[in-house]
Amino acid sequence: MLMEALSSKMPRFFQSHIPPVVDKFHDQILLDIRVHDLNYGAHLGGIELQNLMHESRLRLFNKYGLSELNFGEGSLLLTEMWIKLFRSAFLGQILEFKIAVCSISKVRFELYYEISNVSTKEKTAVSVMEFVCVDSQGKPLQLPEVFCKAFL
Secondary structure, X not given: OHHHHHHHHOOHHHHHOOOOOOOOOOEEXXXXXXXXXXXXXXXXXXXXXXXXXXHHHHHHHHXXXXXXXXXXXXXEEEEEEEEEEOOOOOOOOEEEEEEEEEOOOOOEEEEEEEEEEOOOOOEEEEEEEEEEEEOOOOOEOOOOHHHHHXXX
């Protein structure tokens, strides 16, 4: 009964989204945890984890001549995101960001992240982000051909 009451107030994404089954990662990026990535608890902060995910995403897009502001004839808009944390990460540790592009449609796609500590091989977090390609007016725009060729 409580879950029914709570789920009716949850965004659609959390009600229906199941993390994708990923059999192939499209990129693996190693990033260090730096001093400015730490929060008041002396471990990697949530906002800083999102920033590291942003860095890894930009590196993936850059390999195809894309960026979030120059995504074919449009730009990208982050429409939904969730992160599941498993354990803390600390200064000096190196995290591996594995990224899979999934759930591609005409105008949107998801990025699935698996984030692990390189030295311990322990999973730190998983995340799914949904993006939509939009024109300068914010209207949905078809994903660029270079992107579709690379990931479909």
